[in-house]
Amino acid sequence: MAQSLVVGACPHDCPDTCSILTTVEDGKAVAVRGNPDHPFTRGRLCVKVNNYEERVYSEQRVLYPLKRVGAKGSGSFNRISWEEALREIATRWRTIIAESGAEAILPYSYLGTQGIINGLNVGDPLFNKLGASVSERTFCDSASCTAYMMTIGHTPGVDPESFVHSKYIILWACNTLSTNSHHWPFIEKARKAGAKLVVIDPVRTRTAGLADWHIQIRPGTDCALALAMIHIVVKENLVDHDYIDKHTIGFDELAARAESYTPEFAARETGIPAPDIVKLAREYATTPPAVVRIGVAVERHAGGGQTVRAIACLPALIGAWKHVGGGLLQLPIWAFPVNWPTLMRPDLQPAKMRVINTWRLGAALTGDLPAGPPIKSLVVYNANPMAMVTEQDKLERGLAREDLFTVVSEHFLTDTAKYADIVLPATTQLEQKDIMFSWGHLYLSYNNPAIAPLGEAVSNTELFRRLAAAMDIDDPFFFRSDDEMIEASMDWANPALQGISMEQLKQTGFARLSLQGPDEWAPHRDGNFPTPSGKCEFKSSIAEGGNFVVPLFRQGYGADQAGEPVDPLPHYIAPNENPATAPMKAEHYPLNLISPKSHAFLNSNYGNLPAQQVLAGEQQMVILHPEDAGSRGIVAGSPIRVFNERGSFEAFATLSADVMRGVVVAPAGYWHRSNRRGATVHAVTPPAYADLGRAPTFSDVLVQVATA
Amino acid sequence: MPYVVTDLCAGCRYTECVSVCPVECFHIDDTMTYIDPENCIDCGGCVPACPVGAIKAAHKLPPDKVEWVETNRRRAAETPVVTSRLPPLPGADERKRAIIRR
Numbered sequence: 001m002a003q004s005l006v007v008g009a010c011p012h013d014c015p016d017t018c019s020i021l022t023t024v025e026d027g028k029a030v031a032v033r034g035n036p037d038h039p040f041t042r043g044r045l046c047v048k049v050n051n052y053e054e055r056v057y058s059e060q061r062v063l064y065p066l067k068r069v070g071a072k073g074s075g076s077f078n079r080i081s082w083e084e085a086l087r088e089i090a091t092r093w094r095t096i097i098a099e100s101g102a103e104a105i106l107p108y109s110y111l112g113t114q115g116i117i118n119g120l121n122v123g124d125p126l127f128n129k130l131g132a133s134v135s136e137r138t139f140c141d142s143a144s145c146t147a148y149m150m151t152i153g154h155t156p157g158v159d160p161e162s163f164v165h166s167k168y169i170i171l172w173a174c175n176t177l178s179t180n181s182h183h184w185p186f187i188e189k190a191r192k193a194g195a196k197l198v199v200i201d202p203v204r205t206r207t208a209g210l211a212d213w214h215i216q217i218r219p220g221t222d223c224a225l226a227l228a229m230i231h232i233v234v235k236e237n238l239v240d241h242d243y244i245d246k247h248t249i250g251f252d253e254l255a256a257r258a259e260s261y262t263p264e265f266a267a268r269e270t271g272i273p274a275p276d277i278v279k280l281a282r283e284y285a286t287t288p289p290a291v292v293r294i295g296v297a298v299e300r301h302a303g304g305g306q307t308v309r310a311i312a313c314l315p316a317l318i319g320a321w322k323h324v325g326g327g328l329l330q331l332p333i334w335a336f337p338v339n340w341p342t343l344m345r346p347d348l349q350p351a352k353m354r355v356i357n358t359w360r361l362g363a364a365l366t367g368d369l370p371a372g373p374p375i376k377s378l379v380v381y382n383a384n385p386m387a388m389v390t391e392q393d394k395l396e397r398g399l400a401r402e403d404l405f406t407v408v409s410e411h412f413l414t415d416t417a418k419y420a421d422i423v424l425p426a427t428t429q430l431e432q433k434d435i436m437f438s439w440g441h442l443y444l445s446y447n448n449p450a451i452a453p454l455g456e457a458v459s460n461t462e463l464f465r466r467l468a469a470a471m472d473i474d475d476p477f478f479f480r481s482d483d484e485m486i487e488a489s490m491d492w493a494n495p496a497l498q499g500i501s502m503e504q505l506k507q508t509g510f511a512r513l514s515l516q517g518p519d520e521w522a523p524h525r526d527g528n529f530p531t532p533s534g535k536c537e538f539k540s541s542i543a544e545g546g547n548f549v550v551p552l553f554r555q556g557y558g559a560d561q562a563g564e565p566v567d568p569l570p571h572y573i574a575p576n577e578n579p580a581t582a583p584m585k586a587e588h589y590p591l592n593l594i595s596p597k598s599h600a601f602l603n604s605n606y607g608n609l610p611a612q613q614v615l616a617g618e619q620q621m622v623i624l625h626p627e628d629a630g631s632r633g634i635v636a637g638s639p640i641r642v643f644n645e646r647g648s649f650e651a652f653a654t655l656s657a658d659v660m661r662g663v664v665v666a667p668a669g670y671w672h673r674s675n676r677r678g679a680t681v682h683a684v685t686p687p688a689y690a691d692l693g694r695a696p697t698f699s700d701v702l703v704q705v706a707t708a
Numbered sequence: 709m710p711y712v713v714t715d716l717c718a719g720c721r722y723t724e725c726v727s728v729c730p731v732e733c734f735h736i737d738d739t740m741t742y743i744d745p746e747n748c749i750d751c752g753g754c755v756p757a758c759p760v761g762a763i764k765a766a767h768k769l770p771p772d773k774v775e776w777v778e779t780n781r782r783r784a785a786e787t788p789v790v791t792s793r794l795p796p797l798p799g800a801d802e803r804k805r806a807i808i809r810r
Contacts (some may be wrong), residue, residue, distance in 0.1 A: 033756045043728055044753030050765075177749045178732065185730050206749065390744070599750070614767045615750065 006450040007035065010049055011118075011429040011603045013111035013140075015440020016182040018045055019510050020052070022430055022450040025346035028052045029430050029451050038510055039161070040182050040441045043293055043333040047673045048602045051611050056454070060412050060608060063455025066423040072400045075418040082456060082466070085422050086152055087258045090470040092405045093130075093377060100373035102131035103318030107359060110137055112382030112426075112605070115434030115447065117336060118460040118487045123381065124462050124555040129473065133375070134557045136192055136357040138549055139388070142693035143299040144330060145550045147308035147376065150566075150692075151539035152316075152528030156335035158327040160441055165325030168287035172311065173222065174295025177206040178599045180440060183293075190325075195422025196287065200225070203595060203623075203665055208676035215280065216660055219592050220301030220700050221270040222573030225277060226655035227311035227572055228423050231258040232281035233317055239285075242509035247527030248316050250539025250569065257569045261685045270572065271660075282463050285318045289326030297596060301700035303573025305692020309540070310570040316536035320552035321477055321524035332437040335513055337494035345477070346556030355511065360687055365398025367548035369428035377405040381426070381460060384674050387604035390685040393647055409463055415672035425457040432459035433482045435489060435505075442513045444490075444497070446505045446609045461485060543568040549693050562694060573691050577702040579662070589644045589702040590626065593664045595681045596699075616667070620651035620675045623665040624705065629655050632706060639676060639708040642666065647683035652706050666703060668698075676708070696705065710748030711755065712769060714743050714776045716762035716807065720800040725763060727793045735783065736790035744784035745777075759793035760807045 003025045010018045019035035032052045042578040045052075065085040070076025096104050107127045113119050120137070148154070163169060178182055184207075191212075193198055199211035199224065208214040217225060233239050234255045243364075244251050263274040268275075286289050292314065298307055312328060320326035341347070354372045358366050365375055378399075385395060399406065408420040417423050431453040437446040453459075457468070461482050468478035473477035480488070490497060498514040505511050515521060527534060532541050546563035565647035579586040598605070598616050606612035622642060624634065634640055636655045641648055642664065651666065659665055666681040685698045717740035725741060726734045733747035734754075743754075743763075755762045763783070766777050 014758065034753060042730075042753070043757065044730065044751040047750035047752070050750075050752035050755075181749055181751055188730070188732075206747075611765070612765065 006448050008429060008450060009436045009445035009509065010435075011113035011115055011434070011436075011447070012048065012605065013114050014602060015180050015438065016040065017436055017438035017440065017443070018182065019445060020049070020051070024450050027451060029056055035327065035509065038443070040443060041488040042182065042185065044182070046181060047600050047615060048606050048612065052430070054611060055411070055606070055609060056430050057345055058412070058609065060456065062413060062417070062423055062425045063457055064411055064425055065456065068421045071397070071531065072402065073419045075413060077423060085424060086466055086470040087217070089407055091421060091466065093150055093471065096376040096405070097130070100376055103133045104373040104376040105132040105379065106253075106358070106364065106377070107132060107134065107135050107379045108358050108383055109381045109386060110139055110383040113429065113434070113460070115436055116343070116434060116489045117482060118434050119382065119675045120552070121343040121555070122460040123379070123464055124343065125348060125478065126468055128345050128348040128555055130471070131350045131353065132372050133372070134353045134355045134555050135357050136549055136554045136694065136695040138357060138553055139295055139359050139696065141299070141331065142549055142553055143295070143305035143690045143695035144294065144308045144693070146548060146693035147305045148312060148330060149550065150537065150542045151309055151312040152328070152438065152536050154334040155523060156332040156442070156448055157528055158325065158329045159518045159521055160329060160332070161186055162325040162521060163187055164193070165323070165519070166190050166289045166291045167195045168198070168284055168290040170284065170292045171211070172200045172205060172292055172294045173298035174293055175198060175201065175207050175596065177204040177210070179597055185442065196283065202663050204581035204661050215272055215276065218269070218271045218578065218593050218660070219663060220303070222298055222579065223303050223307035223310050223570070223572050224261065224266040224269035226307060226314065227258060227261035227274065227570065228263050228277050229281040229284065229314060230310065230317065231261045232263065232278055233285045234258055236282070238282065239317050241314065243322060247524070247529070248538055249533050250537060253569055254313065254538035257571065261572065262636055266666040269572070284314070289318065289323035290315070290318065290320045291326055291329065293329040293612070297699065299690060299695050300687065300698050302576045302690060302697055304690040304695050304697070306570050306573050313536070313538050313570060316538075320521060324520060324522045326522070327524060331439050332442055332678075333437050335442055335496060335515065336437040336444065337491040337496050339491055340552060342488050345555035346551070346558070349557060352559070353557055355554065355557065357694050359389045360391070361385050361389055361689065362394030365401065365404065366394045375404065375467070377407070379407045380416055381409035381463070384414045384604045386414050387607065387669060387680055388682065390687050390696065391646070392679060392682045403435060409460065414604070424463060425451045425455060426463070427457045427459045431457060434657070435486045435487070442515060443510045444500065444505065444513060445510045446527055448506060479539065539568045541568075547692055567691065575700045576686065576688055577700055578698060580700060587701050588705060589704045589705050591662055591664045592665055592703060593642065593681070593684065593701050593703045594699040595666050595668040595685065598667035598669045604669045604671060606672065607669050616670070617652065618647065618674055620666065620670040620680065621654050622651040622705070623654045623656050623659050625654060625658060625659050625663070626655045626659045627661055628664070628705070629653060634705065634707055641704055641708040642684060642705050643705050644684050644703045646686070647679065649679035649681060649683045664703060709765060711743050711752065711763050712751050712776050712780050713743055714762050714769070715740070715760070715789045716760050717741055717791060719803050720760055720761050720796050722796045722800060723790065723793045724757040724759060726790050728753040728757040732789055732791050732792050734756050734806050737783065737787045741790065742780045742783040742787065745781050757801040781805050
């Protein structure tokens with residue numbers, strides 16, 4: 001038996017981007033394990049990916065193109081050839097373009113894989129060239145990115161490995177042990193050297209359970225806490241005046257703004273006792289090196305953008321950036337010199353394009369559109385909207401439209417794929433080649449394919465080569481090989497890639513960016529913020545241009561941004577839906593629902609696979625405080641209905657005092673068809689945008705719960 | 709359901725598992741190690757680290773080993789945490805060779 005070990009990298013939407021060793025025997029992948037040589041992976045994967053080979057060889061995999069034969073959504077398909085599939089797609093698109101214009105075509109994708117050539121931007125050049133509607137993909141981190149840009153620019157921030165030097169670590173809205181677990185040993189090492197770990201989270205998660213101090217906070221009120229911390233460090237003169245004078249602008253205005261954000265104000269908003277807020281601010285300011293790691297969850301409410309604006313001001317106020325292991329960690333992706341314009345090709349766009357925000361897909365498919373033609377064709381890849389976006393009843397109605405030509409590229413017949421006219425088989429990470437950035441560490445990774453594609457599955461790069469050919473595009477750009485695309489994807493001359501050769505990268509599978517090491521690197525010791533002024537902008541000059549979504553999430557299209565006025569200084573925006581801000585709604589729907597990630601799923605990936613379903617349950621579970629359950633006659637394990645004016649879903653109740661009274665936790669990612677009555681948590685979530693970056697407000701919602 | 713140490717550990721107790729675990733969820737007695745199911749984060753790093761393959765995901769245990777789920781839970785509550793690798797028990801290498809030959 002010929003056995004070999006192939007080094008690759010995990011494709012998933014996760015900060016850890018692990019290095020994976022796949023054991024291949026006679027052309028078949030028999031096992032995967034974490035690469036022990038990778039300093040972040042350290043020989044471990046996670047519950048999602050430990051049995052990745054079972055995903056690859058699952059009998060549920062779609063391996064051949066399919067054409068719908070039954071009613072939409074019935075899941076009845078016949079196998080067809082790739083030739084027939086491409087011919088049908090091209091014919092339908094040409095007709096649609098002739099009748100309605102290319103804007104009637106809408107791509108929908110996100111990070112089923114986050115590989116650089118198969119991921120976020122793989123379809124952008126084609127859809128830009130066709131002039132299709134721009135899919136504005138702001139599912140995740142968009143408010144944070146916009147807020148970040150406004151304050152400290154696109155900096156990678158603190159190296160996660162530098163946390164070993166930190167003495168005060170705040171994990172803010174981040175459940176590290178479930179969604180960033182490879183970072184944990186660095187935090188643990190810091191604690192063994194005397195660091196204090198603070199976790200801010202409405203729920204006593206696994207991570208919060210191991211903290212020195214868990215601060216439970218009302219969902220969506222984190223900005224009040226951050227602003228009160230600013231208030232306290234200014235008032236008690238715990239700020240670093242030297243750093244502020246040299247490397248920031250707008251301190252006087254920020255100080256004046258922060259005056260009204262007293263600890264008492266924050267205590268009323270957050271439910272955290274005022275003395276604790278004062279203690280947190282004082283400890284944070286006087287225990288260098290102090291570092292804050294924010295999670296994605298921090299932005300999922302009305303004031304999500306300003307929350308990150310406020311938090312991003314804190315390190316500069318206390319001079320935390322001067323120390324190794326001091327500052328802020330949010331998205332190290334900005335350290336990777338990726339040739340984003342080459343990936344997206346915004347230069348191919350017509351002068352004017354229609355922008356549709358795609359987490360509001362339900363609205364878009366049922367006629368709620370900016371000017372222009374109705375959507376006549378939807379192209380879904382790297383995503384599963386039926387599991388992950390709001391207004392699911394609208395989405396179902398939209399997908400069921402007979403006049404909508406839907407193409408879905410997938411591994412499995414997801415709840416979305418069941419509505420397709422054509423399903424196209426996609427390769428998994430073991431069957432494709434890619435190069436990977438990370439948004440959680442500073443290692444570039446190479447994914448060597450371990451096995452040949454199963455059946456007739458193709459990589460996304462190959463899918464779009466075939467679609468380009470079918471549409472008679474003759475620009476050789478659209479027919480480059482994977483190797484050519486990988487070569488073109490990175491700015492190899494950039495100092496961050498110095499000393500990294502493609503040969504070495506393919507062989508070892510990973511290389512650390514050529515930056516200073518984690519024991520020396522303090523990226524903003526001397527300022528050098530990538531902002532217009534080069535300084536940390538408490539008062540943001542970019543904010544004067546109004547609200548925007550970073551072009552990376554909009555196929556590179558920079559025009560027609562939302563543009564609403566944005567206050568140049570951080571300020572508090574209360575949640576849309578809590579008992580204080582929506583008292584009439586709260587009379588009927590008194591509980592705040594949050595929808596974090598499930599420990600065993602990755603978004604909706606693995607929601608259909610047995611090993612992960614064993615851990616997460618096959619059906620949606622919802623966690624309530626025993627008192628909230630008791631007063632409703634709900635016992636552990638019993639079926640419940642969660643509802644508000646938008647809709648309802650059913651689940652099984654878990655009771656736990658880890659959850660705050662008045663808060664209900666419904667982990668996202670369960671499939672529609674798995675749940676009682678076939679609805680997911682997104683039957684109740686709101687379509688409202690957060691304040692910046694058109695981020696969603698999925699955790700800013702009031703519900704009622706009752707026995708089912 | 710997390711990971712579980714089975715009777716294959718007893719007699720060797722290499723503790724390679726302990727050096728990989730990111731959350732220090734291993735407990736120990738004179739015979740073998742145990743995984744605390746409350747602290748295990750299902751990372752699976754211990755599985756390939758064990759020289760004799762003693763660790764399995766709970767739901768993948770053969771019927772005659774299912775009892776080890778409860779044993780791990782009970783014994784983890786009764787025994788101290790082990791945070792660093794220890795020398796294996798006497799005779800461990802011979803025992804390992806016998807297991808691998810099987």
